[in-house]
Amino acid sequence: MCGIVGYFGKREAKDILMNGLFRLEYRGYDSAGIALFCDGDINVTKAQGRLKELEIKLNCENRGSIGIGHTRWATHGKPSDENSHPHMGCEGTFCVVHNGIIENYMELKEALQEKGCDFLSETDTEVIPNLLEVYNTGDFLETVQKVVSMLEGAYALCVLSKEFPEEMIVVRKASPLVVGKCDGEYFVASDIPAILEYTKDVYILEEDEVAHIKNKTIAFYNGEGNAIDKEITEITWDLESAEKQGYPHFMLKEIHEQPEAVEKTLAGRIKDGTVQLDLNLTDDFIKSIDKVAVVACGTASYAGRVGGNFIEKYLRIPVEAEFASEFRYNDPIITDKTLVIVVSQSGETADTLAGLREAKSKGAKIVAITNVVGSSIARESDEVIYTQAGPEIAVASTKAYVTQLIALYLLVLQLGKIRGAIDAAFEKSWIEALIKLPEQITSILEQSDIMEVYAAGLKDYTSAFFIGRGVDNVSSLEGALKLKEISYIHAEAYAAGELKHGTLALITDDVPVIGIATQKHLLEKSISNIIEVKARGAITYGIGFEGEGQLRRTVDHFYPIPDALEDFAPILTVVPLQLLAYYASLLKGNDVDKPRNLAKSVTVE
Numbered sequence: 001m002c003g004i005v006g007y008f009g010k011r012e013a014k015d016i017l018m019n020g021l022f023r024l025e026y027r028g029y030d031s032a033g034i035a036l037f038c039d040g041d042i043n044v045t046k047a048q049g050r051l052k053e054l055e056i057k058l059n060c061e062n063r064g065s066i067g068i069g070h071t072r073w074a075t076h077g078k079p080s081d082e083n084s085h086p087h088m089g090c091e092g093t094f095c096v097v098h099n100g101i102i103e104n105y106m107e108l109k110e111a112l113q114e115k116g117c118d119f120l121s122e123t124d125t126e127v128i129p130n131l132l133e134v135y136n137t138g139d140f141l142e143t144v145q146k147v148v149s150m151l152e153g154a155y156a157l158c159v160l161s162k163e164f165p166e167e168m169i170v171v172r173k174a175s176p177l178v179v180g181k182c183d184g185e186y187f188v189a190s191d192i193p194a195i196l197e198y199t200k201d202v203y204i205l206e207e208d209e210v211a212h213i214k215n216k217t218i219a220f221y222n223g224e225g226n227a228i229d230k231e232i233t234e235i236t237w238d239l240e241s242a243e244k245q246g247y248p249h250f251m252l253k254e255i256h257e258q259p260e261a262v263e264k265t266l267a268g269r270i271k272d273g274t275v276q277l278d279l280n281l282t283d284d285f286i287k288s289i290d291k292v293a294v295v296a297c298g299t300a301s302y303a304g305r306v307g308g309n310f311i312e313k314y315l316r317i318p319v320e321a322e323f324a325s326e327f328r329y330n331d332p333i334i335t336d337k338t339l340v341i342v343v344s345q346s347g348e349t350a351d352t353l354a355g356l357r358e359a360k361s362k363g364a365k366i367v368a369i370t371n372v373v374g375s376s377i378a379r380e381s382d383e384v385i386y387t388q389a390g391p392e393i394a395v396a397s398t399k400a401y402v403t404q405l406i407a408l409y410l411l412v413l414q415l416g417k418i419r420g421a422i423d424a425a426f427e428k429s430w431i432e433a434l435i436k437l438p439e440q441i442t443s444i445l446e447q448s449d450i451m452e453v454y455a456a457g458l459k460d461y462t463s464a465f466f467i468g469r470g471v472d473n474v475s476s477l478e479g480a481l482k483l484k485e486i487s488y489i490h491a492e493a494y495a496a497g498e499l500k501h502g503t504l505a506l507i508t509d510d511v512p513v514i515g516i517a518t519q520k521h522l523l524e525k526s527i528s529n530i531i532e533v534k535a536r537g538a539i540t541y542g543i544g545f546e547g548e549g550q551l552r553r554t555v556d557h558f559y560p561i562p563d564a565l566e567d568f569a570p571i572l573t574v575v576p577l578q579l580l581a582y583y584a585s586l587l588k589g590n591d592v593d594k595p596r597n598l599a600k601s602v603t604v605e
């Protein structure tokens with residue numbers, strides 16, 4: 001996904017911008033560029049491909065202490081030098097980098113073309129510097145505010161102008177942006193890691209806010225154009241925690257961080273043997289909830305489905321768990337008695353945010369589960385339960401998923417207690433199980449070599465099936481998604497009982513099947529389904545509890561997870577599935593942390 005960096009200060013901007021762009025590489029990109037103020041001119045350099053290509057094009061003439069940079073992930077127009085940012089207006093006065101999408105760019109572009117503007121790219125972005133030139137009032141801030149009022153969509157902008165050489169303007173609308181400050185220098189970034197080595201003091205821009213840096217001072221304005229005061233937020237995590245720490249890949253590091261991430265997510269939330277989540281929801285509202293909707297995308301949505309399963313099972317509230325991209329357009333049935341649980345690692349996923357807004361506009365109360373403090377989803381929700389996973393860099397989500405599950409277990413307990421749906425004995429049994437998880441995950445990690453061997457057996461197949469029932473079916477979905485996204489092996493997750501309604505036709509000795517069977521009341525049924533696929537020639541892998549013998553005897557290859565309450569199987573089964581995907585990807589020689597076509601944070605629809 002696109003990334004923005006900006007620098008305004010006294011040092012060579014080129015070095016700081018390139019450094020920041022390298023820090024944003026993990027988000028995924030297909031081209032990059034920087035613009036530098038030098039001797040009254042704006043000097044733009046762009047290159048399709050990796051940042052190395054851009055570095056090759058830069059030379060000692062690219063100087064200046066004010067500049068902006070961008071990594072692009074194509075949305076309008078193919079990856080190319082021309083479509084890369086920064087974009088200049090056709091008069092060469094204004095220069096812009098942009099994250100997000102300008103929805104009305106076609107009509108703006110036509111109007112600009114009628115006024116004689118020539119466009120060099122296929123991007124939506126290029127309308128912005130051209131609008132700035134056409135509507136230039138001679139006052140930088142006023143001009144930007146005027147143009148912003150003409151734009152529809154979601155965007156973050158960083159703007160320079162030749163006419164205003166000692167100024168920089170940044171604008172945030174539904175796409176994250178921060179401005180870091182240190183000794184008269186300013187650092188702009190769409191993601192905090194890009195500037196963390198320079199400063200930990202940042203201004204987090206809110207919706208529609210504008211920051212105007214001028215002659216080494218900064219002023220902020222709200223969407224109505226009024227000057228506002230903003231407080232500095234101190235970032236408490238350091239850059240080291242965003243780096244690999246000796247692991248060959250971020251994904252493996254993040255898988256191994258899960259015991260600690262679980263501990264941190266539980267910390268302070270269990271006191272005197274009971275769950276104490278201080279929810280900003282009244283007991284009256286919690287008792288009145290007659291429907292729960294879970295809104296999320298991808299892996300986060302599978303975490304939400306597991307949580308939804310327990311809400312139905314123990315709280316007996318109907319749950320609708322839908323992908324946010326469907327939910328937002330399905331005219332969902334939401335009332336002021338609906339609780340919407342929004343799950344998002346980044347807190348910025350466009351569809352999830354739109355689903356949140358849709359639900360909120362219909363009167364629902366929103367509880368967000370997110371990993372990023374100050375993210376859009378966190379700020380727009382009634383209540384936030386932060387996962388304490390730390391920065392997740394690998395595109396494939398691992399520790400975020402597991403900590404989302406932890407947050408959901410805590411939420412189920414808290415809601416259940418207030419509604420009188422669960423008693424002290426139940427709470428005690430869950431808390432004991434939760435506390436044991438870090439040690440149990442560690443023991444799974446200690447036997448990673450089993451999954452490495454299984455991955456070696458799977459890597460040359462072109463297709464695999466993951467089957468399970470109940471929460472094991474959700475774990476199958478997550479296991480299949482992990483395998484697909486980083487090993488590029490086609491993987492299909494199927495409710496085990498549905499196989500014989502058509503899909504069994506695909507099972508041959510060329511299609512291995514991974515069966516997950518942890519739920520006692522479904523065990524016999526799941527094992528019958530595994531026997532069905534075995535009979536069609538499939539090699540079978542089983543994941544089940546250590547102490548369970550039937551599954552172990554049925555499958556060709558068994559992976560034992562530590563014995564635990566079966567409600568906690570979704571955490572214990574997903575860790576080996578993450579390892580399976582990791583090793584399959586590694587053995588195939590893929591780019592584990594940056595799989596093709598994918599980006600870490602999906603801030604466009």
Ligand code: F6R
Pocket residue numbers: 297298299300301343344345346347348349352395396397398481482485600601602
């Ligand atoms: C898969 C993965 C994605 C994300 C999804 C939502 O490994 O990471 O499926 O879970 O894009 O992202 P967030 O949680 O940031 O809203």
